[in-house]
Amino acid sequence: MNNQLIQLNADYAAAIDDDRLEDWPGFFTEECLYRVTTRDNHRRGMPAGLIYADSRGMLADRVLSLRKANVYEAQGYRHLVGVPRILEGSAQTALKVCTPFLVMRIDRQGFTDVFATGQYLDEVVSEGEAMLFKSRDVVCDSSRIDTLLAIPL
Amino acid sequence: MNNQLIQLNADYAAAIDDDRLEDWPGFFTEECLYRVTTRDNHRRGMPAGLIYADSRGMLADRVLSLRKANVYEAQGYRHLVGVPRILEGSAQTALKVCTPFLVMRIDRQGFTDVFATGQYLDEVVSEGEAMLFKSRDVVCDSSRIDTLLAIPL
Amino acid sequence: MNNQLIQLNADYAAAIDDDRLEDWPGFFTEECLYRVTTRDNHRRGMPAGLIYADSRGMLADRVLSLRKANVYEAQGYRHLVGVPRILEGSAQTALKVCTPFLVMRIDRQGFTDVFATGQYLDEVVSEGEAMLFKSRDVVCDSSRIDTLLAIPL
Numbered sequence A, B, C: 001m002n003n004q005l006i007q008l009n010a011d012y013a014a015a016i017d018d019d020r021l022e023d024w025p026g027f028f029t030e031e032c033l034y035r036v037t038t039r040d041n042h043r044r045g046m047p048a049g050l051i052y053a054d055s056r057g058m059l060a061d062r063v064l065s066l067r068k069a070n071v072y073e074a075q076g077y078r079h080l081v082g083v084p085r086i087l088e089g090s091a092q093t094a095l096k097v098c099t100p101f102l103v104m105r106i107d108r109q110g111f112t113d114v115f116a117t118g119q120y121l122d123e124v125v126s127e128g129e130a131m132l133f134k135s136r137d138v139v140c141d142s143s144r145i146d147t148l149l150a151i152p153l
Helices: A002-017 A021-027 A039-043 A056-069 B002-017 B021-027 B039-043 B056-069 C002-017 C021-027 C039-043 C056-069
Strands: A028-038 A051-055 A076-081 A085-088 A095-106 A112-127 A130-140 B028-038 B051-055 B076-081 B085-088 B095-106 B112-127 B130-140 C028-038 C051-055 C076-081 C085-088 C095-106 C112-127 C130-140
Touching (some): A002 A095, A002 C085, A021 A028, A021 A056, A028 A039, A028 A056, A051 A056, A085 B002, A112 C112, B002 B095, B002 B112, B021 B028, B095 C002, B112 C095, C002 C021, C002 C076, C002 C095, C002 C112, C002 C130, C021 C056, C028 C039, C028 C056, C039 C130
Parallel strands (some): A028 A130, C028 C130
Antiparallel strands (some): A076 A095, A095 A112, B085 B095
C-alpha cells in the first residue's frame, strides 16, 4: 500500500515539475478538496487560508488561469517528497496520509531558492487501479507565502 | 527490512517536525547512544563532539530542557530523509545503517534556510514489533554548528 | 524492481558524497553514456552540453583528473534523491527511468548552498545481480552551471 502512495506522490510531483499542469487535476477525485494553507493557520483550524478548490473542474480552471497569466513558465520547480506515513484508514475506505515535502524554485536567471517546505495531509482513495486524492491539504511551514498563490504545490 | 527502516526514519523525522519531542526518546533503546558530531570530527575518530546521551532518560532530560528554554517552539524544522543503506548485520542482531538527511529551518519571520545536511550512522535492533535505535550518530557535513545544540536531529 | 532502483540511486549518491569517487564508474556498464546538461539544452535536443563520457574508462579518467586537481576534497556534497519513476521497459531489456535530485554543497568554511537540482534520465540494465546505468543523462534545472563541471552528479 505504501509503495503505491510513494509512487502516487512521485507522479504528482513530476507532473508539476515537468510542466504537465494539465495532468494535475487527474490526481484528484471528481469531487475533491484541495487547499493550501500555513502551519499557523492550520493550527488555528483555518485550513483554507490561501487556495481552495472543491472539484476537478476548479483545479482545471486554475491551470487555465496559470497558462493565460504565463506566470508558470517563467520559472521552474523541483519537488523533493518524503515518505508517506499512513495515519489511519484502509484501502477500502479512505487512507489518511501525511507526507513531508520541499519545493525548490529555479528562476529565469538560474538562481535556485527554497520555495516552500511543509507537509501534505491527504485522504487517498482507490478508484479501480488508481489511487486518487479525495482531499489534499498543503500545509506550508512558513507564513511567507505571497508567491505561493502561483502554482500547484 | 528496508521498508521498515524507511518507515522508522519517516516516523522519527515527523516526531521532531511536528513538535512531538516527547516521543523522540521512544525511538531509542533504553540503553542507547545518541551523538551529534561533524564530518571532520568523525573522520578524526571524535564522534561525540557536540551532543552525547547514553540512555533514554538522558534524551528525555534533553527534551525537558528544550521545553523550559522555550527555544524550540520559536522556529520550525523540516527533515527530508534519504534512503537507508544497510551496511551490515541482520535483524537478529543489530543492523548497521547509513542514511542521508537534509534539515531545513523556518524561523519566526518565515525565512527558510538549510539547518543541516549529513548522514545518520545507526545501529538498529528489533524489539517485538518495533525497530529501535541502539545507537544513532548524527554526522553533520558542515563544521558550522553553533545552533545545532538546540534541537534533536 | 523499483526497490532495486531506489537502492541503486542511494548507493550511487553515497559513493559521491562519501568521496569514494573511484567506485563511481562501477555504477555504469562498460560501454555507457554519461552526460550532464541543462533543462533548456535538453529541450532543444542538445543533451551533451557540459560533460560527455561514453565508457567506464572515460569516467575513470575523469575521477583521476579530479584527484589531481584536488578540487573535490575542498568541499562536500550531499545528494537527496527522489523516487524513480519507470517510464518504459522491462528488466529483460533496458528500463527507462526518471528520478529527481537535489545536491547541496558544503564549502570549506562550512557554508551550505544548493549546488544543483534536476532529474536523472536513465537507461538501467541488469548484469547478473547488479543493476547498472547504460546511460545517465543528468538534466539540471538551472542554466547557471559554471561549477558543475567539477564533480560527478
